[in-house]
Amino acid sequence: MNYPNGINRNKSSNYIEKINYANRGMSLEDDLNRTNEYYRSIDKAYIYKKPTPIKIVKVDYKINKITEGYLNTPSTTDYNGIYKGKYIDFEAKETTSMTSFPLSNIHSHQLKHLENINRHHGIAFLIIRFTRLNKTYLLLENDLECFLKNSKKKSISIEYFDKKAYLIKDKYTPRVDYLEILDKIGGI
Amino acid sequence: MNYPNGINRNKSSNYIEKINYANRGMSLEDDLNRTNEYYRSIDKAYIYKKPTPIKIVKVDYKINKITEGYLNTPSTTDYNGIYKGKYIDFEAKETTSMTSFPLSNIHSHQLKHLENINRHHGIAFLIIRFTRLNKTYLLLENDLECFLKNSKKKSISIEYFDKKAYLIKDKYTPRVDYLEILDKIGGI
Numbered sequence: 001m002n003y004p005n006g007i008n009r010n011k012s013s014n015y016i017e018k019i020n021y022a023n024r025g026m027s028l029e030d031d032l033n034r035t036n037e038y039y040r041s042i043d044k045a046y047i048y049k050k051p052t053p054i055k056i057v058k059v060d061y062k063i064n065k066i067t068e069g070y071l072n073t074p075s076t077t078d079y080n081g082i083y084k085g086k087y088i089d090f091e092a093k094e095t096t097s098m099t100s101f102p103l104s105n106i107h108s109h110q111l112k113h114l115e116n117i118n119r120h121h122g123i124a125f126l127i128i129r130f131t132r133l134n135k136t137y138l139l140l141e142n143d144l145e146c147f148l149k150n151s152k153k154k155s156i157s158i159e160y161f162d163k164k165a166y167l168i169k170d171k172y173t174p175r176v177d178y179l180e181i182l183d184k185i186g187g188i
Numbered sequence: 189m190n191y192p193n194g195i196n197r198n199k200s201s202n203y204i205e206k207i208n209y210a211n212r213g214m215s216l217e218d219d220l221n222r223t224n225e226y227y228r229s230i231d232k233a234y235i236y237k238k239p240t241p242i243k244i245v246k247v248d249y250k251i252n253k254i255t256e257g258y259l260n261t262p263s264t265t266d267y268n269g270i271y272k273g274k275y276i277d278f279e280a281k282e283t284t285s286m287t288s289f290p291l292s293n294i295h296s297h298q299l300k301h302l303e304n305i306n307r308h309h310g311i312a313f314l315i316i317r318f319t320r321l322n323k324t325y326l327l328l329e330n331d332l333e334c335f336l337k338n339s340k341k342k343s344i345s346i347e348y349f350d351k352k353a354y355l356i357k358d359k360y361t362p363r364v365d366y367l368e369i370l371d372k373i374g375g376i
């Protein structure tokens with residue numbers, strides 16, 4: 001799929017950004033679901049979003065309807081799966097901030113989970129989208145851990161992302177080609 | 189944890205089996221959750237049961253209560269995670285049959301999913317418990333695929349399990365030590 005005629009995607013005027021954003025109208029979650037669907041369709045990787053963890057209390061089994069359930073705090077991350085035989089695990093978050101990503105968006109047990117995966121030789125990372133900047137980054141767990149160990153700050157600045165994370169190019173198919181980044185980094 | 193005094197676990201009288209079963213009173217799911225918890229506690233593997241997939245329609249966010257939701261058909265398997273850097277993926281089922289495991293217990297897209305994982309060098313398998321025989325088997329995807337390709341039968345006989353699958357010894361800690369089987373088979 002191509003961009004509409006005459007729109008230069010690299011030109012960073014607010015006007016262009018608004019158009020693109022309206023055209024896309026997709027959340028990061030939607031984009032990632034489509035991306036993972038695409039990867040599966042070409043037999044490249046099998047990575048899924050885990051269902052939302054809930055505690056089911058009452059079910060009408062005749063129509064498979066849940067009439068009472070409670071949203072639980074997620075104990076792990078949202079996405080995992082396999083790529084080139086490797087275990088892949090990540091959490092994805094959006095922020096409307098223009099300057100930094102607030103760490104309060106991620107639970108401490110999710111950070112601990114990513115650390116465990118990394119230590120066990122899985123590929124663990126965050127995908128963070130700054131929606132108002134229209135920028136999506138992949139931050140490897142190593143670099144996240146390094147930040148957490150060396151900083152008392154409650155948010156990760158965009159400068160840190162520019163320095164340590166990988167910018168995921170905006171595409172149409174797949175929308176968020178994070179495996180391309182992993183291929184470039186190597187080690188898979 | 190030890191067995192109660194005087195009970196010989198290996199003696200296969202019905203009486204002993206009943207006692208043990210009553211003492212345990214645990215479903216395969218409970219046993220696997222405890223096993224996975226144990227593996228995590230000793231930093232051996234990070235394998236989780238995925239939450240039940242549901243479609244959430246109405247939520248009272250003040251108390252995180254779901255007032256309308258629907259149970260979805262699972263698109264993948266129930267358990268996945270990482271062990272020794274390898275991607276692990278399996279489905280677990282119980283049957284009360286004494287003679288065979290009915291394939292109708294597993295959705296075709298789950299079988300396809302296991303096949304995909306195996307092809308991509310993940311470790312894919314089934315854990316099947318014959319509750320009335322008090323036997324729990326690990327059947328590798330390769331051997332499952334072999335059965336499906338060579339048989340038109342709608343269930344897998346206990347003889348096939350005895351021949352091709354691995355019997356998981358009944359223990360207390362961990363309850364279903366399936367990683368021990370993977371270690372024995374090798375390749376991880």
